[in-house]
Amino acid sequence: MSVWALGLNHTTAPLDLRGRFAFALDQIAPTLHSLRSSFAGNSHPQVEAAIISTCNRTEIYCASEHIALDHTFGWLAQSGGVAPALLRSHAYTLHDDEAARHAFRVASGLDSMVLGEAQILGQMKDAVRAAETAGALGSTLNQLFQRSFAVAKEVRTATEIGAHSISMAAAAVRLAGQLFEDLRKTRVLFVGAGEMIDLAATHFAAKEPKAIAIANRTLERGEKLASRFGGEAMRLADLPARLAEFDIVISCTASTLPIIGLGAVERALKARKHRPMFMVDLAVPRDIEPEVKALEDIYLYTVDDLAQVVQQGQANRQAAVAQAEVIIDAGVQSFMHWLGQRGTVPLIQQLNAQADEWRAAEMARARKLLAKGESIETVLEAMSRGLTQKMMHGAMAELHAGDAASREQTAQTLSRLFLRKER
Structure with a gap:
């Protein structure tokens, strides 16, 4: 295998x-x-x-x-x-x-x-x-x-x-702290409700931000996570209209296509009068369109962008x-x-099957001898001899076959198998 x-x-x-x-x-x-x-x-x-x-x-x-x-x-x-x-x-x-x-x-x-x-x-x-x-x-x-x-x-x-070790979530908090002087004055939006968002929300919540919100496709799951951090939950469909409210956006969903587009971010920046936004896209494939990174006042990081931070220490x-x-x-x-x-399993199975076949044949022969009135001693002697002969037949045949070199190799193998001394 x-x-x-x-x-x-x-x-x-x-x-x-x-x-x-x-x-x-x-x-x-x-x-x-x-x-x-x-x-x-x-x-x-x-x-x-x-x-x-x-x-x-x-x-x-x-x-x-x-x-x-x-x-x-x-x-x-x-x-x-x-x-x-x-x-x-x-x-x-x-x-x-x-x-x-x-x-x-x-x-x-x-x-x-x-x-x-x-x-x-x-x-x-x-x-x-x-x-x-x-x-x-x-x-x-x-x-x-x-x-x-x-x-x-x-x-x-x-x-x-x-x-x-520095987790991806801890790295995001560290980078956000470099942009915003006091994280307690920020509003944080988490997009998704999976394990990575749970971890990120735990790290950011420790900094006591002004507000926390969870946007998720399934509102019930978002509400469950938001309740742990004293935050609010919103539907994913409401995200574009409310994006401008948040200073920090952390996204990690299983979507196969970006869910935060360039146009939505541009509108949010305009509504914010170009106050900076810190965004982290932890999703693969991306949740946030890569063109967003080129916008002024946007600080967008992907999982690969966080690599240098997490390698510290x-x-x-x-x-x-x-x-x-x-x-x-x-x-x-x-x-x-x-x-x-x-690799030896099939061989072991074959050996066990062969041994069971020999045992069954000798047991059947022993029962016949007992039925004929033979003594137990005679039957046991015949059964043990029959089993021994069956076991040794192949080995003895190989020992007498082939040239001198092959017989010598066979003799060494049989010695290891049958002449081992108990220790």
Whole structure:
């Protein structure tokens, strides 16, 4: 069995290209079905698959008898509507121990824009549950990911990899503080109600802004989040008309198209008499049209723009990284040992089936002898002799076959198998 992975992330691909390959959680199941169906016409009918898609990465993990990287690559390029050459110039491909090591590093927060951040672990678990629900997760990928989670837990327990880390939300607060002298005088709008917005709202609420509002497609979910911070909820449809009220806008939705356009921002600036607006677009694909960044009095940051801020303090965690890599190395070796053993499973099954067949035959023979009135001692002797002969027949035949060199090799193998001394 082989494992392979391919993907693109914040270090290899620009934001807009990553956006073409972003899959919302409810898109994972049909996307996995499409991927696995694409293998049906070739020699890889039983392919396990999982997709991890976040604002910083999209990665496909697969397992099958034979590696099919080129096929997976072609499928991904087609699904994103880009030329394979363009995708290849921004993607990475991994297999077997390299794929395992990458999965373990991602789960442990070593491959994140925010070194040591814990959010990716929850996102990976969501992706695994989605793959399992879709029926795309087999024993090999299940082992890979369960071991990834175990390694990540050990890394976070045994090292200080998460110490001093600056989250994307904390970075946004820091940048907003550089623009506005007193955040307590600002009005903050959060667009969306997912995990990232929840985290960002928690950080901004700690600064006690003048007002907080949540704009969400589903008003009920927005109200639930807003109530935690003493804010108000509004419908997403009301956003353009009310945009001018807010000094800070943080957006992160699962929309496939921008929901805050250039025209809406221009009108908001006019109504604000060009008082500055601080905007953060944490979504992939973008929630805010990129042309907005060119407007005067607009300070727009994307997830990639925050990279320099979140990297601060990384030097303090290099010792923890070295410790984490040791834990990951051990995890990779353990997984590869398990994967190697998987190749012997069919042989073990055949040996067990053969042994059961011999046992059943000798049991049937013993019952017949008992029925004829033979003594138990005679029957047990005959049964043990019959089993021994069946077990030794193949080995003895091999020992007497072939040339001298092959007989010597067979003799050494049989000695290891049958002449081991109990310790």
